[in-house]
Amino acid sequence: MQFDLAFMEPNPLVEVHFRLLKAHVRTHGPLGRWITFDPITQMVHAVLDGRTREDISKRAFRKLCGRFTSWDDLRHVSPDAIAYLIQPVTFADNKAAQISAALHRIHYLRGALSLDFLAGYSVEAARAWLEALPGVGPKVSAAVVNFSTLGMPALVVDSHYQRIAKRLGVVASKASDRAVDRSLARLVPGWMTTDDLQHNYFLVKRHGQTVCHHSPNCRVCVLKDLCLFGRRRCDGF
Ligand code: SF4
Structure with a gap:
């Protein structure tokens, strides 16, 4: 499955980030900082x-x-x-x-x-x-x-992130956890800070918990026009 590039800015990770951020801010307000452990x-x-x-x-x-x-x-x-x-x-x-x-x-x-x-x-x-x-x-x-207090700019990819990236076609549907992690890490632009990447993790995870779960609610999804899986499901493309 491939991204429909007609709808995309060049970097799918950035496009998804800003769409989810915009939707979150509109409903819940700005994202805060997390408790930091050692x-x-x-x-x-x-x-x-x-x-x-x-x-x-x-x-x-x-x-x-x-x-x-x-x-x-x-x-x-x-x-x-x-x-x-x-x-x-x-x-x-x-x-x-x-x-x-x-x-x-x-x-x-x-x-x-x-x-x-x-x-x-x-x-x-x-x-x-x-x-x-x-x-x-x-x-x-x-x-x-x-x-943690190390505060380094690394992208955190959990099972929600993997599922969404595969449905969007950003990574191959049969890619291993490690291959998904490495492919997505290559998409992280240099300007994304540690905080940006924490927010990115939170936004994608929350999207996986509330919309793109195992039985995805594609009709209300702000990523639907980017997602052949979702468009096929809703519109039969
Ligand atoms: S359109 Fe559906 S499958 Fe695609 S990201 Fe949204 S909820 Fe997930």
């Missing part, structure tokens, strides 16, 4: 968040924060005990094992539980370092470098 906290948060409803992952995250005074305390807890605490997040057993293994690995490699040293790395190098950790894929690595 990188380890953001990593735990991002792992819990994967393919899980936001209210459920936030509850699990708050439970861990309330139960342990430091991530080093959590490092000494068995994966089974972590899994019990974070239920009912999706894949709780896997996520518990990944969080535990990642904390141990960071401590082993750095002698302390801190990722602040990544501030001296390029975005690509910081993400590559993180993706060598157990359970850290492209979405978690981008979330850690962008949303």
